[in-house]
Amino acid sequence: MTTGVNGFNAKRVLKACVTTMLLLLLTTAIFVQSVPVKAAGTVPNVSVTVHYFRPDNTYDQWNLWMWNIDTAGNGHNGASYNFTSQDSYGAVATLSIPPDTNQTLDTAQVGFIVRKGDWLEKDIDFNRFINIANGKGEVWLVSGDPNVYTTLNDALDARKPHVVNAFLENNRTVVAQLSNPITFPYAPTDASAVDTTSGKSISVNSVTPYDPSKTTSSNLVTIKLNGAPDVTHIVDVDLKDFKAKTIIPRNVLNLPQYTYKGDDLGNRYDESATTFRVWAPTASDVKLQLFNSESGPLTKTVAMHKGDKGTWQARVRGNLQNWYYLYQVTVQGQTQTAVDPYATAIAVNGTRTMIVDLHDTNPAGWRFDTHKTPAQPEDAVIYEVHTRDFTINPNSGVKNNGKFLAFTETGTKGPGGVSTGVDSLKELGVTDVQIMPAYGFASIDENNPNQYNWGYDPRNYNVPEGAYATTPHGTTRITEFKQMVQSLHKQGLGVIMDVVYNHTFTTKISDFDKIVPGYYYRTDFSGAYTNGSGTGNEIAAERPMVQKFILDSVKYWVNEYHVDGFRFDLMALLGVDTMKKISTELHEINPGILIHGEPWTGGTSALPANQLLTKGQQKGLNLAVFNDNLRNGLDGNVFDKSAQGFATGATGLTDVIKKGVEGSINDFTASPRETINYVTSHDNMTLWDKIAASNPNDSVGDRIKMDELAQAVVMTSQGIPFMQGGEEMLRSKGGNDNSYNAGDAVNQFDWSLKEQHKDVFNYYAGLIKLRDSHPAFRMTTADQIKDNLVFLNSPDNTVAFMLKDHANHDAWKNIMVVYNPNKTAANVTLPSGNWNIVGTANTMGQQVLDHATTSATVPPISTMVLYQN
DSSP: OOTTOTTOOGGGSSSSOHHHHHHHHHHHHTTOOSOOOOOTTSOOOEEEEEEEEOTTOOOTTEEEEEEEEETTSOEEEEEEEEOOEEOSSSEEEEEEEOOOTTOOSOEEEEEEEEEETTTTEESSSSOEEEEOBTTEEEEEEETTOOOOBSSHHHHHHHHSSBEEEEEEEETTEEEEEEEEEEESSOOGGGEEEEETTTTEEEEEEEEEESSTTOOSEEEEEEEEESSOOOTTSOEEEEETTSBOEEOEEOGGGGSGGGOOOOSOOEEEEOSSEEEEEEEOTTOSEEEEEEESSSSSOOOEEEEOEEOGGGEEEEEEESOOTTOEEEEEEEETTEEEEEOOTTOSSBSGGGSSEEOOOGGGGOOTTGGGOOOOOOSSGGGOOEEEEOHHHHHOSGGGOOSSTTSGGGGGOOSOBOGGGOBOHHHHHHHHTOSEEEEOOOEEESSSOTTOTTOOOOOOSEEEEEEEOGGGSSOSSTTHHHHHHHHHHHHHHHTTOEEEEEEOOSOOSOSTTSHHHHHSTTTSBOBOTTSOBOOTTSSSOOBOTTSHHHHHHHHHHHHHHHHHHOOOEEEETTGGGGOHHHHHHHHHHHHHHOTTOEEEEOOOOSSOOSSOTTTSOOTTTTTTSSOEEEOHHHHHHHHOOTTOTTOOOGGGTOOSOHHHHHHHHTTTTTTTOSSGGGEEEOSOOSSSOOHHHHHHHHOTTSOHHHHHHHHHHHHHHHHHSSSEEEEETTGGGTOOOTTOSOOTTSOHHHHSOOTHHHHHTHHHHHHHHHHHHHHHHOGGGGOOSHHHHHHHEEEEOOSTTOEEEEEOSSGGGOSSSEEEEEEEOSSSOEEEEOOSSOEEEEEETTEESSSOOEEESSEEEEOSSEEEEEEEO
């Protein structure tokens, strides 16, 4: 799942759908080979029988990885199970699956993967499930077939030669996966495409192996047709002696004839009429269902008409403000209703699209609101925060606890009279607030104020999340999000949105797949969703109309909501081409916009490796990537809680730190604006928890020093500094490294910590003020860094460097920084001249604390900053 991907983290697990939950089990228990022992007092074991057929009759090394899924959707006890016997059908596994020792809910499902050996190969590369009734479940499987059969007859029928899946990849090209290989040469007269809608057949020009190296036989074939199928018809691919399969139009829809470039997808409201347009090129019929209330019965159905490039359109007279609608789409004989993917307002929980006059949602003075972006990206100091976590604790002193409006309140106080909320951000000195997902996400009921999730499970991309509004009904969520942005801008703070375009909460029942089945997600030739996100699906961002949707969406947030930047979740999956276009078009709107993201995937992606936007691929794209090299170097590998880093007790990492200090220009960047320097984010443990886990025997005082040292490296390195909200007050989540659904008790900010650790807060504020006041820490080109940053000789396991000659026009002539992570003081030789010390143990700022000439003694586990006039 995560081989070779440093940045993958457990938040990907279970936040999107039931299938997601199992990936954590594979990550944390993949080497467990024994069956867990049943604990007394728990629910009974589940009896499962699995029948498995392979056409080659080779069952050696094949086994099952299985786990429990309870009624809450949680996975438990991932373990390996062997097949226990063979019969006339194939291999048989008669198993007793134990429940989790701490689980009391009845088991609803058992998840499984058929694998070879210890993950040498998977039969089907995604999770499947066995439904349990009365404590039992029995299924039949056919190798290479993703279906789970519940009767022997269905399984025997599936064993007959058949076309597993067929995709129309060009106007006249079909790629088909077969259950059994065919031999070549293959007579084209033994194949055809049958249009069951019109009753006509399309003859075949050739049938060849998809992989040219497989010259004798293959079960993956390319079929060239003598005519172009109508993508709105039901067309079956028919090979002699094989059961036919309906062709799914997939990459054919990338052609210009289906690429719509207009800006009117969705609805466009006017008092006299509202227009609607949806891209549904494979639909044979589309109707507009109108509702005059959020949850009432259907009011009116309107036939839509074919428009340009695969679109359907309608114009409805009259004032439809605050009405709702759905699209009723018929594709290949199946009719479903869907919310408009381009919805800009929705009913509670995204059940219907709402028609609104967006101008009416603007708060007073909105037209005077302007973007707040730094002169240079390196000038930013980014503060990541979850809307609810920040103020849900009553001790925040905020009236609108956990809401967008909390960011509009000033003058709020917490325990001991400390400033809280936005006032605390101002006191700290950060420049930009990065809001964790705040679009409409699926994992919570917007009507239930007690539910919690981070929101990395997208449902409605272009609408704010209703749970963070004072009411989820109507347009309140839109207005209050704008009020939040407007208020932060007035405080001089930029707003960065954390966005998740790499996957969705659901697949086959998603609005995307209901409207254009098989297009919006990457699939393999068997039809299985590929899993580059680690959540069961990945968006096919490289396809023109998917790419257009993402581009339209981010531009909408910039133009309608005035956001100042984006953090892209699993940005690698969106690809170099898509991110290049996003960067170009957003910078045309706002030259100062901040764009950054994760340069890794959550699993194996179907996107070609040269398109994955991993570290180094961002060069010259005018965007940044998270620097997990520096992160792991500072506090140790995030997947090992006991692992130490440079700041937390490890040795041998000075070269890693030096690369981070120079903006990674000798590592993976072309300029310092391309690296986001950080030590922790919402993923994995908080910094304070990681330090405690990796240094359990150290004093609290030494741990605080480690914390401050780690942050000092981030803030004094070239590049763009980033911090997780709460680090400045030693925020803890009790060691929880995956708190995406752990609730307020774990995630909420406890503002009493600010009172307890005011010295730490002041140290962080001093670091940020130092950086903001001195452009030497914010150089903008690789050449500047090469000319003005020099590393100095220093004692073992320390790093010392000088920013020289008024670097980047700094008022200070020379600046020297020394990191000493050792538990003993370090005596450092200084370059000639008189030096002023402004930073030492537990103190950081611009006030001169002491003077030095030939040498300076750097206290244990600390950073020293000195300068010359």
